[in-house]
Amino acid sequence: MFSKFSRRAGIIILSIILGIMAGLLDSIIDAIFFYHSKVFDEIFHPSNFEIYIRIFLLIIFLLFGIVTAIGLELKQSKRIQEEKITELKNARDEIAILKGYLPICAYCKQIRDKNGSWHQLEQYITDHSGAHFTHGICPECSKKALADLENSIKS
Numbered sequence: 001m002f003s004k005f006s007r008r009a010g011i012i013i014l015s016i017i018l019g020i021m022a023g024l025l026d027s028i029i030d031a032i033f034f035y036h037s038k039v040f041d042e043i044f045h046p047s048n049f050e051i052y053i054r055i056f057l058l059i060i061f062l063l064f065g066i067v068t069a070i071g072l073e074l075k076q077s078k079r080i081q082e083e084k085i086t087e088l089k090n091a092r093d094e095i096a097i098l099k100g101y102l103p104i105c106a107y108c109k110q111i112r113d114k115n116g117s118w119h120q121l122e123q124y125i126t127d128h129s130g131a132h133f134t135h136g137i138c139p140e141c142s143k144k145a146l147a148d149l150e151n152s153i154k155s
Contacts, residue, residue: 011073015065022061027054 103112104121111124122133137145 008069008073011069012066015062015069018065019058019061022057026057 102124104110105112105118109121110118111121112118113124119127125131126133
């Protein structure tokens with residue numbers, strides 16, 4: 001929030017500086033083209049009407065700078081919003097949810113699909129959710145496997 005505020009303040013200050021510069025540039029161009037011999041006198045000692053015109057031009061330039069700055073910020077905000085929407089859509093597309101009951105064999109742990117075919121658990125979940133499996137052995141099964149291995153070696 002603070003950075004957004006400081007960025008806006010910087011843009012407004014830049015707009016003010018650009019407006020002042022544009023007003024001075026207008027005065028210099030006006031003096032050069034219309035009052036060749038009175039360049040500095042015209043800049044530093046203008047008539048009341050010219051002061052009002054320059055103030056009006058300064059306000060116009062300031063408003064133009066502020067509107068431009070706001071437009072640029074809105075454009076940037078819209079771009080960021082579109083990027084976030086795209087990221088969320090991509091994340092949503094990556095998520096696949098398995099719903100309902102899965103008929104699973106109590107013995108071999110295969111899953112029956114809608115067509116009545118049986119598939120290994122890992123393959124079924126990979127096909128229907130995009131998840132991938134790695135295999136390992138938990139500590140309890142490791143103990144059982146070692147015990148079975150030792151029994152088979154002794155026999």
